[in-house]
Amino acid sequence: MKPNRHVVITGASSGIGEALAREYAKEGAQLTLVARRRDRLEALAQSLPQSAQIIVRDLEDPAVATDWLPEAEATYGPVNVLINNAGVQRIARSSQIDIPSAEALLHLNLTLPLRLISTVLPGMIDRGDGTLINISSLAAFAPVAGMMYYNASKSGFASASEALRGELKGTGVKVLTVYPGAIATDMLQEGKKQYGYSPFIEYSPTGTPSQLATRIRNAEHKVKARVLFPHYVYLARWFPGVTRLFLDRATPKLTQELGRGGP
Numbered sequence: 569m570k571p572n573r574h575v576v577i578t579g580a581s582s583g584i585g586e587a588l589a590r591e592y593a594k595e596g597a598q599l600t601l602v603a604r605r606r607d608r609l610e611a612l613a614q615s616l617p618q619s620a621q622i623i624v625r626d627l628e629d630p631a632v633a634t635d636w637l638p639e640a641e642a643t644y645g646p647v648n649v650l651i652n653n654a655g656v657q658r659i660a661r662s663s664q665i666d667i668p669s670a671e672a673l674l675h676l677n678l679t680l681p682l683r684l685i686s687t688v689l690p691g692m693i694d695r696g697d698g699t700l701i702n703i704s705s706l707a708a709f710a711p712v713a714g715m716m717y718y719n720a721s722k723s724g725f726a727s728a729s730e731a732l733r734g735e736l737k738g739t740g741v742k743v744l745t746v747y748p749g750a751i752a753t754d755m756l757q758e759g760k761k762q763y764g765y766s767p768f769i770e771y772s773p774t775g776t777p778s779q780l781a782t783r784i785r786n787a788e789h790k791v792k793a794r795v796l797f798p799h800y801v802y803l804a805r806w807f808p809g810v811t812r813l814f815l816d817r818a819t820p821k822l823t824q825e826l827g828r829g830g831p
Contacts, residue, residue, distance in 0.1 A: 574644040576600045578627060578684070579654030581608035583753035584703065587777035588651055591785045593617055598644040602627070602636065603654070627654050628672045633680050634687050647688045649788070651701040652681035655721075657755050659763075662716040670717040677721035682728060689741070696740035699788055702729040706749040709804040710811045713819050714763070733793060744787055745794045749801045750774040773798045 575592045579585040581603035589601055589612060599620035601609055609622040621643050623636045641647065655677045658669060685700055692698025708726035711719035726745055733743035750772045775798045787795045796802050804811045 572596065572598055573648040574598045574600065574641075574646065575649040575651065576602065576640060576647050577651045577653055578602045578681075581605045581612065583755060584748065584751060584777045584780060585651075585653045586612055587781035588653065588784065589616065589620070590778070591781040592649075593620070595785075597649070600640040600644060600647075602640075627680055628656070628676045630675055630679070633675075633683050637684075637687060646691050646695065648697070649699045649701065650684060650688050651703070652684060652725075653701075653703045654680065655703065655705075657715065657718050657758075659714045659718075661714065665717070673717050674721050677718070678724050681725060685732070692741045693736075693739050698740070699742045699744065700729075700732070701744045701746065701784060701788060702726075703746045703748065704729065706747055706801050706804060708747060709801070709808060710815055712815060730794075742788070742791055744784070744792060746780075746784055747794065747796045747801050747805070748775070748780055749796075749798050749804075751780055751797075752776050773800060 573595075575597040577585050577588050577592075577599065580589050580601035582605075585601075585603065586608075589599055592599060593616045596618065599616070600623060601613060601620055602623045602625055603609055604624065604626040606622070606624045609624065613620045613622050621640065623640060625632050625636055627633060637647070656673050658665070658673050660666075681702060685702075688698070689700075692700075702725060704726035705718075705722040707715065707719045707722040711723065726747070729743060729745040733745070736743060752774050780795070780797050783795050783797055796805060
């Protein structure tokens with residue numbers, strides 16, 4: 569792989585995005601890191617072995633969804649690898665969720681990455697080279713109660729990503745779809761607080777962001793179609809009926825506080 573590839577990572581300030589930045593920095597990639605928290609982006613950029621460009625944007629705002637791409641490309645040239653990692657999870661009873669907040673989730677998790685793909689894809693096709701890495705979720709195979717909008721966004725994104733891979737065969741543009749299960753991030757910890765105690769949640773195998781990032785970079789280099797991690801995600805993909813039966817019986821109830829207070 570060329571060490572000076574321009575790699576763009578959305579949602580780069582923490583969790584999986586931060587781990588991906590550190591992973592791609594190992595190969596000398598030219599990194600554009602996009603997120604809304606300047607302090608975290610600056611701290612991350614300063615800790616990397618080479619300089620990285622940071623772009624501060626609240627990507628939930630559709631008005632700024634792609635306005636930063638010219639700035640990114642002016643610094644490092646055309647995007648060689650686009651990693652659509654930015655996302656949010658909001659947990660609430662579907663009858664009580666704040667609809668504007670939920671629709672902002674749909675934008676960030678689904679509309680935004682599709683718009684970014686549509687923006688960079690013509691250039692990638694013209695050059696006959698490029699990679700799209702799309703971070704979906706176990707929820708695409710195993711939707712969980714209390715996350716109606718999140719389930720819809722991740723299922724939709726996975727479907728789009730898988731279809732796009734077929735569409736782009738022969739163009740030189742590669743597509744990698746990633747299905748994380750439980751990963752030790754702030755999002756996971758916040759999510760656990762919204763449910764009552766359950767062994768299903770408490771003792772589910774959990775991976776780390778760095779483990780996942782390594783698998784993603786290795787899969788990209790080997791031109792794999794998808795990454796499923798931790799390994800139980802394979803079971804959810806290949807045995808959807810059993811997975812649904814298990815979730816219907818084992819998914820914990822939302823807490824009473826959540827029921828009264830909304831997301």
